[in-house]
Amino acid sequence: MNGVINILKPPGMTSHDVVYFIRKELGIKKVGHTGTLDPEAAGVLPICIGKSTKAAQYLTEKTKKYRANIKFGITTDTQDKHGRVIEQLPVPDMDIMTVKELVECFKGRILQTPPIYSAIKHKGKKLYQYALEGQSVDIKNRYIEIYEINIIDKIDKDEFIMDVLCSKGTYIRTLCHDIGLKSGYGAHLSQLIRLESFPFSIDDSLTLEEVSAAAKNNCLQKFIYPPDLFFQEFDRINIKKSAEKSAINGNPIFTPGLEDNIEAYEEGTMVRLYIGDRFIALGVIGYDACYNKNFIKIKTLFT
Incomplete structure (x- = not known):
């Protein structure tokens, strides 16, 4: 069994819990997720199985879309509703237009400081472990990108629902925290659902119960997506059957082993590699100065 399953992670489970469930349910050791969701968050969690676990490193790079509840007036140490309240301020009845104007400055490429209660590693140790031990850590800012942020509804005088389309590495609870700082009232994340992890949508996701059934x-195969689905932005290059052994051994492939001409490609271009209809690897265009010719270097094998 090889490919990717679009799982609907329920709240109350860690991403690793879901991996363990799939591993046990399918009897497969090679299982991995493509981007951690907080335990209390729900939503799309693509799970790679078999040789497709090698695709996980690329899927984490894809854009994500979230639906989040932001509640103003309460700041917590974890930046969500499960943390300890560290400040509480009275909030007036806020209107949607005011909040829409407030979040506008968070669009685009911005600096974000990851929360101390996170699984990011610092000197080989996860940040939340430092937090639990009461230790302070100098956490480095990093750039993220907010492509879209839309306030879609008001559910209370101080609580709103927003949709966020963002780059990898974005912490939505930190985004809520920072919006709260900007407002002057403070805020935290009160609910989170991941709607999309490109190219997957929550509309097509499977519950764990559906996976079990x-x-x-014996019909799970129809819900497993082939790994090359996630690399459609890269051109397809066909390798000759005679060069299959060389490619699978990770050797560079020169023109005699290719069915397609690659001389027009720039050095460093990523491509999909096939033998017949079988996707076997991702490759990178290299350049041999001695012969003034391009070749393909095998980057990641999926066979």
């Missing part, structure tokens, strides 16, 4: 009925 499909596995028992």
